[in-house]
Amino acid sequence: MIRFDGVTKQYDTGSGTTSVAVDHLSLEAPTGKITVLVGPSGCGKTTTLRMVNRMISPSSGTISIDGRDTASMDVAELRRGMGYVIQHAGLFPHRTVLDNVTTVPRLLGVDKRSARARAMELIERVGLDPDLxxxxxxxxxxxxxxxxxxARALAADPPVMLMDEPFSAVDPVVREQLQNEFLRLQSELSKTILFVTHDIDEAVKLGDQVAVLRIGGVLAxxxxxxxxxxxxxDDFVAGFVGRDRGYRALSFAAAPELRLEPEPTVPLGASAEQVRATGATWVICVGESGEPLGWVRAAAVTESVTRDLLHRGGTVASTDGSLRALLDAALSSPSxxxxxxxxxxxxxxxxxxxxxxxxxxxxxAAST
Amino acid sequence: MTWALDHLDEILTRAVQHAWLAGLPLVLGLLIALPLGWLANRKAWIHGTLLTTTGLLYTIPSLALFILLPSILGTKILDPVNVIIAMTVYTVALLTRTVADGLSAVDPATRQAAVAMGFGPVARVRSVDLPLAIPVVAAGLRVAAVSNVSIVSVASLIGISQLGYFLTDGYARTFPTEVWVGIVACVLLALVFDLVILGIAWLLTPWTRVRA
Structure with a gap:
């Protein structure tokens, strides 16, 4: 557990004035959970993160890890015990991927061979081709x-991970992949994670708990x-969390078991007669293992069902998904x-x- | 050409002497410039002062330095040590700024990651900052090497044996061939230095040659 107790950071801005970056922050990041710090720029979220590994020292207050005051710890030891991931990865350009990943274990005195063996394991675990x-x-x-x-941050198997906008610099598709894999990894590893982002959607998706900070470093x-x-x-949090809150909140409500309507399905390549025989205006086309490929409009099929006839707009909900996914699947379906x-x-x-x-x-009705 | 072939032994001997007088200070100067350049980057207030001071050293006329050093150091006027020290001063003058620039050109994200991973200040410079500064430092070294080869020739005026002897001797004897031999030998020597530095930098920086 990482615990902030009345932590303040202020900077001298010259001529006797000071600016406050973080203001009497008290919060706990529970062991094995993801705590996300989110807020607009200037809210002190990165400053807060960097105070944990003492890259910035607090002006007052204490930060402790599992009850130990970080100020009393050896700074190198403290840092080597925490994984740190930043926006542009901050990899060492002069070291190979393998040598980047072995950095902290090597600093800790692990011999080269076992450090490399462990690194190869991690490289695969984060979804990279070992050839890289x-x-x-x-x-x-x-x-x-x-x-x-x-992988580099995980190499020494630290109990704590500090992540500063790790997925912000990649395109949206890759970002979503990375987020999903990150959640999968975390479900296996259960690290105590402090995660900084300016993106409320990312915060809501990844966080077990979310701390919204306002400008001046005050916990909202x-x-x-x-x-x-x-x-x-309050209004600040409401505004920051943004629109469609009601709809987005459905992401956290598990889909109940509902009675589903059976549908006639056709395989790819089915003839126009087969499609018309279903008697439906829109028919589901499924792949070889029964996966839904898309809707096809019966009237549009002249010879057989081809890929370019498939309507791709509809989303697919999973039986173990959320109410939001279920509603979205219905709303996005052409039928x-x-x-x-x-x-x-x-x-x-x-x-x-x-x-x-x-x-x-x-x-x-049940919750009010 | 015949003259050069007849005097090949003498040319080679003087070339080796020249190489020592220009090359050893290059190594010594680099060893001094590394901590100075690092220091210049540590503190803003020292940055300007240090780089201006070391830069100004280069403006001291070499002949003056060759003549003054014995009285400062208590060495004999004909002692090659004077030349070595003078050339080291020039190398430091040229390299301190280069080293400072090279170290400061390291991507802040890389440096930050190194700090966060628990590198101490010395380990960080050795394992991260310095390797990444190699291309910039090597470029500075190439300039300093050419400059050293050129300046060392002046030392023939105070009687230190090297390739510059052919310039002064040829001039005194009004024998242009000998002057030309001196010039060509100096250029060739500078070229050798250049290639050696390039080669070492090439070996030390495999990551700069990969294609994305």
Whole structure:
């Protein structure tokens, strides 16, 4: 557990004036959980993060890790016990991927062979091709570099990870991949993570708890993502959390077991007769293992079902997904019927928005 | 050409002497410039003062330095040590700024990551900052090497044996061939220095040659 106790950081701005970056911050980042610090620029979130490994020293207050005051610890030892990941990965350009990952274990005195063996394991674990181990950072894409950054931070198996906007510099598609893999890794590793971002969506997606900071480094609200969306403490938090809060909060409500409507399905390449025989206006086309590929409009099929006839707009909800995914599948479907797949990705049936909404209303009624 | 071939032994001997007088100070100067350049980057107030002072050393006329050093150091006027020290001073003058620039050109994100990973100040310079500064420092060294080869020739005026002898002797005897031999030998020597520095830098920086 990382604990902040009345932590303040102020800077001299010359001529006797000071500016406050972090103001009497008290919070706890529980062991094995992801605590996200989020806020607009100038809210002191990065300063807060850097005070944990003493790259910045607090003006007053204490930060302790599992009850030990960090100010009393040897600074090199403190830092080597924490993984640190930053925006542009900050890899050493003159070292290969492998040597980047072995950095901290080598500093800790681990022999080269076991450090390298462990590094290879981590490189694969973060989803990188082992062949990349001999490359230099300049030969990798931004997303790959960021994965190396994560592997490097994990190399000495530190209980604590500090992450400063680690996924901000990559494009949205790669960012989502990295976020999902990060959550998967965390479910296996259970590190105590302090994560800084300016992106509230990322905060809500990744955080077990989210600390919203306002400019001047004052803690506005510390809550679970669901509470943050459903019950922002003031106008600042409400404004920062943004629009569509009601809809986004549904991400945290697990989809209930609903009665799904069975649908006729056709395989790719089915003939126009087969499609018309279903008698439906829109028909689901499924792949070889039963995965939904998309809707096809029966009237549009002249010879057979081809890929370019498929409507790609609809999202697919999973039976173990959220209410939000369920509602979105219904709303995005050209037929008005949301496609639902099981945990293996196989098509199981459809659901209408009018069937999801009563569940949401019942849930609301129960919580008030 | 015949004259050069007849005097090949003498040319080679003087070339080796020249190489020592220009090359040893290059190494010594680099060893002094490294901590000075590092120091210049540590504190803002020392940065300007230090770099201006070391830079100004280069403006001291070499002949004056060769003549003055014995009286300052208590060495004999014909002692090659005077030349070595004078050339070291010039090397420091040229390299301190280069080293400071090279170290400050390291990407802040890289440096920050190194600090966060628990590198101490010395380990960080040795393992991160310095290797990354090699291309810049090597460029500075190449300038200093050429400058040293050129300035060392002046030492023939105070009777220190090296390639500059052919310039003064040829002039005194009004024998242009000998002057030309001196010039060509100096240029060739400078070229050798240049290639050696390039080669060492090439070996030390494999990461600069990879393609993205």
């Amino acid at each position: 181990a001999r490359r230099y950072p300049a030969q990798l894409s931004g997303g790959q570099q960021q994965r190396v950054g994560v 609200q510390l809550a679970t993502p669901a509470t943050l969306l459903s019950d922002p403490v 008005g019927r949301g496609v639902v797949a099981d945990t293996e990705g196989r098509f199981v049936g459809t659901i209408r928005a009018s069937e999801v909404v009563p569940v949401i209303e019942a849930r609301q």
